[in-house]
Amino acid sequence: MMPEKVTIADVARRASVSRQTVSNVLNSPDLVREETRERVRQAVEELGYRVNQAARRMRTGRSRLLAVRIEQTQDGMNVFDRFLHGLTDSAAKAGYRVILYTADDDRSEIATFDDLLGAYEPDAFVLTGTHYGDVRTSWLAERELAFVTFGRPWGMPEGGAHPWVDVDGAAGTAAATRHLLGAGHRRIGFIGWPEGSGVGDDRRSGWARALDDTGALERRTDGSAAEGEAAARELIAAGATALVCVSDSVALGALQAGPVPVIGFDDTPVAAAIGLTSLSQPLSDAAARCVGVLTRLLEDDSPDKPDHVLLEPSLVIRRTA
Amino acid sequence: MMPEKVTIADVARRASVSRQTVSNVLNSPDLVREETRERVRQAVEELGYRVNQAARRMRTGRSRLLAVRIEQTQDGMNVFDRFLHGLTDSAAKAGYRVILYTADDDRSEIATFDDLLGAYEPDAFVLTGTHYGDVRTSWLAERELAFVTFGRPWGMPEGGAHPWVDVDGAAGTAAATRHLLGAGHRRIGFIGWPEGSGVGDDRRSGWARALDDTGALERRTDGSAAEGEAAARELIAAGATALVCVSDSVALGALQAGPVPVIGFDDTPVAAAIGLTSLSQPLSDAAARCVGVLTRLLEDDSPDKPDHVLLEPSLVIRRTA
């Protein structure tokens, strides 16, 4: 089992067929007689043959590579690594590999698209962190490149023009709010982010929706634990008996403000560590759906409508609620 | 600026030279007259030419790809994503890209090596989580494949036979212990992992080294916060006035045991969030060094001695100490 390169010609020789037949077995099995097919499969097995992606790509223009930006750990409480793990896993099952890149802003990310396309020709991009006026998606769409976003196209016309996968933040905070309602709370506050962030506004809306009257028990913060604590104090002083938070980070701060139930968002390691009740995003699922959307895009006769997938987060109940 | 494929022939035409000359400018600039070189460079720029890695790989057998396993988030308090971000960044600067894979154990990881080698031919592997009797490194070494480990080859003959980069855990815990000593503490306990883990034993040794007499103030745990708390109670009862911990996870537990100074290890987001003093690994540096080691391996006339790099962690002092 030496690591000698074994090519399609070796397989062909071994199975006593032409190279073309081997290629057909691999790519269009229907064209080949069952018996021959089996013989070739066996030769492939015995020789440990793997298709050389570089050569295939030369011919077909497909690299079986999915490009993804690896995020900066922002406040450290991010959740991206779980998504990335799921993505790598699902991609592998579908015969794709994930290739990574970094970028500091949308502009440099677009420059990297260009680079990557020239050098490695990824079959598709997976974009995260969509936001209002996201120029990345338009750049890719203009060039008719395949991509999916993990995150809705905030601010785009209804539904958005491109495929996306997202988690329903509003459904999450609504569930959290109902949970507190069920525990007898009536004055439930919300600690959020500044207005104008798609994700933040979405999460806020679920809380508002679940309540007949929000009682104006709402504060916006920069997302830090410090501001979370301050906001929590104000809300408690204003009569709040429980708090729903836009993130684990502000929830962590809120916990310092007093002994009221607090629910965070994202179920980060921090939440697990300190026993914070939080909303968990189905990140493996989301990643798998991203891959699903892309394979459909790349392999099926191009779907007429872009896929949109909205998943529900789940409430992980711990000590704080 | 259409995304049309621009090949080396287009550049040659534009610069009024042969394809060969363009190739030379790119790969062996010394062979080409300065003036011509500049002209070619300009054509490359204007056309937005990027070398097609698939074609190059067909010819040279080099893919400019580094393969890395993306870890499962174990207890969630891992630190790998920061390393991976650094690696992607450094690799890009050196003209490499990172390709990801997953694996559940050493055996399946080796199977993946084989797969990857056949399909994408990565130029090198970056291995993390080295341990006693690591079969991955021997598999790669036997085949003379390029790789570096982030983590020492525990249990291998002095220095180890292959290149590695690591962070000096013992130096870290020694610094932590000295910090507590400087604050007047004399009875300083250590909460560790089970004996036999290279990393755990290394971290323990720094604590022992910094103390004349450890006073047997030591407990081993499975690494969970729960066991960390129990261990801390015992140690405090036994007279410990400060604690050094093998991880942030057990440190978090230890904090619940009482108001004694506690120092964790890894400076995870959890530590930052709860104000836990902790030892921070220079992960970007480590990643950059890994890339450095590999480029030397891949591009220089093979170094006679494998590179070994040992970096120092730094103590991040917060409320708990």
Next chain:
DNA sequence: TTGTATGCGTTATCAG
């Protein structure tokens, strides 16, 4: 210093 010919491994086309 520059140009010409060749092959890397695969798949698409087309003829048997």
Next chain:
DNA sequence: CTGATAACGCATACAA
């Protein structure tokens, strides 16, 4: 259903 041939873009040996 199978086999021959060409082509993808690049880098090298060799000749000019």
